[in-house]
Amino acid sequence: MASLYVASWTRGAGKTAMCVGLGRWLSKNSKKVGYFKPVEDATESGDARFVKEALRLDEDAESLAPILIGLDDLKSEVAGGRLGDRVKRYFSEISSGKDVVLVEGVAGLSTDPSAADAASQTVEALDAQVIIVVACAKDVPWDRIAAEGRRFGSRLLGAVLNRVPQNRLEDARASAAATRGDGIRLLGVLPEDRALLGVSVAEIARHLQARPLCCEEGMSEMVENVMMGAMTPDSGADYFARKDNKAVIVRGERPDMQLAALATSTRCLILTGGGEPIGQVLSLAEDKGAPILVTDKDTLSAASDVEQAFVRARFQHQGKAPIVDRILEEGFDFSALSEGLKLAG
Numbered sequence: 001m002a003s004l005y006v007a008s009w010t011r012g013a014g015k016t017a018m019c020v021g022l023g024r025w026l027s028k029n030s031k032k033v034g035y036f037k038p039v040e041d042a043t044e045s046g047d048a049r050f051v052k053e054a055l056r057l058d059e060d061a062e063s064l065a066p067i068l069i070g071l072d073d074l075k076s077e078v079a080g081g082r083l084g085d086r087v088k089r090y091f092s093e094i095s096s097g098k099d100v101v102l103v104e105g106v107a108g109l110s111t112d113p114s115a116a117d118a119a120s121q122t123v124e125a126l127d128a129q130v131i132i133v134v135a136c137a138k139d140v141p142w143d144r145i146a147a148e149g150r151r152f153g154s155r156l157l158g159a160v161l162n163r164v165p166q167n168r169l170e171d172a173r174a175s176a177a178a179t180r181g182d183g184i185r186l187l188g189v190l191p192e193d194r195a196l197l198g199v200s201v202a203e204i205a206r207h208l209q210a211r212p213l214c215c216e217e218g219m220s221e222m223v224e225n226v227m228m229g230a231m232t233p234d235s236g237a238d239y240f241a242r243k244d245n246k247a248v249i250v251r252g253e254r255p256d257m258q259l260a261a262l263a264t265s266t267r268c269l270i271l272t273g274g275g276e277p278i279g280q281v282l283s284l285a286e287d288k289g290a291p292i293l294v295t296d297k298d299t300l301s302a303a304s305d306v307e308q309a310f311v312r313a314r315f316q317h318q319g320k321a322p323i324v325d326r327i328l329e330e331g332f333d334f335s336a337l338s339e340g341l342k343l344a345g
Contacts, residue, residue, distance in 0.1 A: 001095055002341040003036075003128040004157075007105040007119050009145060013135040014162045016047045017196065019102045021324035023055045025334060026100050031343065033057075034101035036094045038087040039074060039118060040065040047104065054321050059094060066090045074106070078117040084125035091126055100341060103128055109148055110141075120151055129340055130156045131187060136164040136172065146184040157340040158185030160332065163192045188332035195323050198222040199309045201268045201291050204247060207309040208302060210270065210293035214282060218289045222319060223247045223267045226306055228299065229257035236260025249302050252294070255281050266290050270306070272299045 004022070008015040023033045035051045048065035051057070057064070067086065069077070077083045095101045103126060106115040123130055130152045134140060140161065149156045159179070164172045172189045179186045202219040205212055212219065225243040229236075229250025237260050240248065244265040250257045252275020261269060262284045269285060271277060274296040277285070285292050295302055328334075337343075 001098055001101070002343065003091075003095070003101045003103055003126045004337075004341060005103045005105055005119065005123050005126070005128040005130045007109055007130060007132045008107050009110050009132055009134040009148075009159075011107040011111070013107075013133040014196075015104055015107070015133045016051065017320070017324050018131075018133050018160065018162070019104050020051055020054045020321055021328045021332075022337070023051070023102055024321065024325055025328060027055065031099040032097060034059075034094050034098035035064055035104070036091055036101055037065040037104040038090060038122060039067045039069055039083070039106050041069070041107070051104075063090075063094065074118060075114045078114050078121060081121070083118055084121040087122050088125040100343070110144070116148065116151070123152055123155060128155065131337075132156075132159040132184075134159050134161050136161055136168065136192070140175075142175075142179045142182040142184060146179075146182040149184055156184070157336065158187040160188045160190060161186065162190045164189055165192050185336070187336055188328070190327050190331045193323055193327060194224045195222060196320050197310065198224040198245070201247070201293070204268070204270070204306055204309050205291075205293050207305045208270065208293060208295045208297065210295040213277070213292040213294060214286050215289050215291040218268065218291045221267045226303070226310070227261070228303060229254055229261060237263055240264040240266070247306060249299055249306065251299060252276065259284060262288055262290060268293055270295065270302055272297055272302045 006015045006018050019035060023035060026033045033055060035055055035057060037048050040048060049061040052061050052064055106118045108115045109119060132145060132149060134145060145159060161172055169191055201221050201223060204223060223245060225246040227240060227243055227246050227248050229248055236257055240261045241264045245267055247268050247270055248261040248266050249270045249272060252271040252273045255278045258269055258277060258281045268291045270293045272295055277292055
């Protein structure tokens with residue numbers, strides 16, 4: 001049985017998506033896969049439940065993420081040297097009968113010493129191999145990443161550069177040789193896909209504390225863009241046609257803009273000021289299957305809340321898994337993974 005610890009250099013680098021993508025690939029290649037998130041941040045729980053569904057695992061979510069803990073408690077566990085023993089005990093239950101167990105680490109090797117120490121104790125306790133997921137940035141500090149990676153010794157398989165904008169892919173791929181010079185192997189350069197950055201209509205409604213008026217079946221749809229229903233020199237239809245799969249934030253007393261938005265690729269309307277839509281708007285929304293969310297907030301406040309929903313966007317949507325499959329197939333070195341984990345056949 002092999003175990004793979006998936007670490008992230010910064011928060012939001014994409015390690016949950018990586019676990020799901022690798023798990024699905026391993027399953028397709030006839031490996032019995034397990035998932036384990038030994039330490040789950042008490043303020044951001046839910047990843048284990050999502051991965052359980054995505055990988056169709058039999059274990060309950062509580063077993064997959066047994067230690068729900070805050071940052072201060074994590075520091076105490078790490079400082080006392082207790083974490084490794086606890087993790088090993090829980091892992092023995094999860095790993096039974098598995099070929100590979102994907103172990104999702106605590107976020108942020110670069111910013112939180114407790115996360116780095118927790119990673120070291122967990123990897124040591126489980127004798128796990130390690131990959132580090134790195135979100136693309138203007139200047140990726142490969143020297144620092146390599147230095148941090150040395151704490152894992154020969155267990156470090158390499159790093160994955162994730163969320164690379166399309167116009168930077170060639171430059172990022174060219175940097176692979178440089179990362180070897182820094183002493184770290186690059187296992188993949190994965191392009192950014194806006195669909196993975198989207199949030200569901202339901203999540204937007206939750207952030208806004210908005211009332212849905214119709215089209216409950218559309219609440220699970222993914223929103224990739226946001227537009228404001230403001231006065232523009234263009235016609236409403238031309239303006240809203242600029243972006244697809246969007247949420248449109250518009251004042252409740254502007255049915256003209258609401259109708260123009262619904263004539264284009266709009267996932268939902270967000271009506272501000274508490275105003276109800278006229279019958280024509282409601283009817284068109286129902287025909288399109290686009291929920292109308294009503295909030296008492298003003299337009300700028302609503303826009304700020306929607307922006308926060310995107311900032312906190314996470315990978316917890318089943319429609320995103322096939323996108324990750326495609327991205328990994330195009331840019332991840334699965335042969336290096338198989339070799340590193342000593343997977344036969």
